[in-house]
Amino acid sequence: MDFRFTPEEEALRKEFDDFFKEEMKKAPPQWGTSMEAIFGIDECWEFHEQTARKLAAKDWLARPWPREYGGQDASLVEQFIFNDVMGYHRGAGVDHWGIALLAPTLLFSANDEQKREHLPPIARAEIFWTQLWSEPGAGSDLASLTTRAVRDGDDYIISGQKTWTSGGHRADWGFMLARTNPEEKRSRGLSFFLVDMKSPGITIEPILNLEGSHLFNEVFLDDVRVPARNMVGGENQGWVASQMTSNFERSMIQLFAYLTRELEELVEFCKEPKWGGEVLANNPLVRHTLAQLAIEIEAGRAFSYSILWEQMKGGLIMAAPLAAAAKALATELVQRFTYAGSEILGLYGQVKESRWAPLQGRFEKEYQLCPGLNMAGGTSEIMRNLICSLGLGLPRSW
Ligand SMILES: Cc1cc2nc3c(=O)[nH]c(=O)nc-3n(C[C@H](O)[C@H](O)[C@H](O)COP(=O)(O)OP(=O)(O)OC[C@H]3O[C@@H](n4cnc5c(N)ncnc54)[C@H](O)[C@@H]3O)c2cc1C
Incomplete structure (x- = not known):
């Protein structure tokens, strides 16, 4: 090859x-x-x-x-x-949500009018998007969501509550899943909508995370009018489009490149004499840990090449088991990397960004944030379920 x-x-x-x-x-x-x-x-x-x-x-x-x-x-x-x-x-x-998730979904699932209206402003960086899927009672089991969309003339009226909406307070528009058929409790009753975040009836409340940052929001929808022409893929057909979006969300190719840089900086740090003249790179445990991380990052890069190859053969489509494997591999590797790096830095790895903190205090921050990566876009357990059922042909466990 x-x-x-x-x-x-x-x-x-x-x-x-x-x-x-x-x-x-x-x-x-x-x-x-x-x-x-x-x-x-x-x-x-x-x-x-x-x-x-x-x-x-x-x-x-x-x-x-x-x-x-x-x-x-x-x-x-x-x-x-x-x-x-x-x-x-x-x-x-x-714009992760606009460029990486929504745009490829629209290219496959939207009608021509929707593509002409929504894709060029994303390409021109005029409109930023957010993802309105999770609800207080529906995360891993997204198909059970209860936000309702009821047809009223040329519009749908949407009511409900979304949560963990990353960047919702900065976004201009959001893509949303809502239930259009209340008789159907699972995925067959769901539709995919494009929603202007400035629409009357939308209230956005911040949720601060453990580290005190404002990434997440709760989004309350009180009789929000959304034009029917903003529905992608037809009434009660939203699940197919949303699964495509999820697969794009999970490809994670740039995380391996990010880890390559992080490893380079950690290695440089270990080469310099540190506290009391000690050179961490002389420590066999540190060396083996760095080598193991280098192996895993390189394996991840090779995997991302193979995903690219599959996408080129399939015309952009991300196969679900492959996307799930990439997501679990990349995000768990970020976590292993962060924990290993924090251990190598010892107590200094826990110092907040300051002149005392090595590597700009990144490990202190990332230690708290990296578990979230395993949950965002579907948890590692759900990724393994998908690999089993869709990739290995095992019976569904849920
Ligand atoms: C950093 C971050 C960003 C996010 N951004 C967004 C966003 O922008 N928009 C959005 O809509 N959502 C977002 N989310 C929400 C995310 O999609 C959900 O957190 C995720 O789907 C898990 O749902 P939950 O939190 O309700 O956990 P739950 O579904 O309640 O799961 C709890 C635990 O049970 C396990 N579990 C559940 N079901 C099964 C099963 N069948 N088999 C095995 N184990 C199972 C899970 O793996 C998990 O460990 C974000 C989350 C995070 C952490």
Whole structure:
């Protein structure tokens, strides 16, 4: 198998690399890659928006989409390279929900009018999106959700409550699942809506996480009118589109690039003499831990190449078991990496961002945030259930 990129692709990689190297020098000091910083800190959000507009001006946000919807008809490999470079630089400017989740779903499931209305503003970084799926009583078992949408003339009237809505307080629009058939308690009664977050009847309340950041929100919907033309995929047909969205959410390719950078910095840290002249890299336990992480990150990168290959054969479609495997592998590796790095840093790994904190205090922060990655977009247990039932052909356990 030949893993090399073409000279043109390598030139493109350099262009992306030069951009992010320069651009990220301007990032606010609190910038990491955490969603908590992007959505919780005003300077980080402004920087994210500004970078998004610069990326849009270069036509880099939506390269593989058709030109008529704001894309460049570019190959998926170019998108892969972009994600790889962005992940490595802890880059800003990509609306995760709009670009990575909703847009590919619309390309497959929306009608032409919906694509023309909603895709170009995402490509131009004019509209930012959020995901309105989870409810207080429906997370892993999303198909049991109870938010109701009732047809009224040319509109649907939506009432209910959503929770854990990441970045909902910054978003212009949200994509939502709501129940259009109350007789059908499971997935066959659900529809997929595009909702303007400024619609009358929407109230957004913050939920602060353990670390004190404002990423999550509760979103209350009181008789919110949504035009029927904003329903994607037909009444009671929303589950098919939503599963496609979930698979895109779970591909996680840029996390391996992000870990590559994190490992490089941890290794550099271990090479320098530290407290009392000790060089951590001389410690056999530290060395073995770093080697093990390097092996796992490299295996993850190879896996992300194979996903790209499958997507190229299948025309972008992410197979559910593959997406579930990528999600579990990447997010659990982030957790193992963070815990191992924190142990290597010892008590200094627990120091908050300050002149005393090694590596800008990232491990202290990430230690608290990384378990959330295993839950966001479906927990590791659910990913394993999907791998068993859809990948290995075992009977469903739920
Ligand atoms: C960082 C973060 C960001 C998020 N962002 C969003 C967002 O933007 N929009 C949104 O809609 N939601 C969001 N969520 C919510 C997320 O989708 C849910 O947390 C997730 O689906 C799990 O649901 P739950 O929290 O209700 O846990 P539960 O479903 O109550 O699960 C509790 C525990 O039981 C286990 N479990 C449940 N069912 C099974 C089963 N059948 N087999 C084995 N184990 C099982 C789970 O694995 C988990 O350990 C976010 C969550 C996090 C942590």
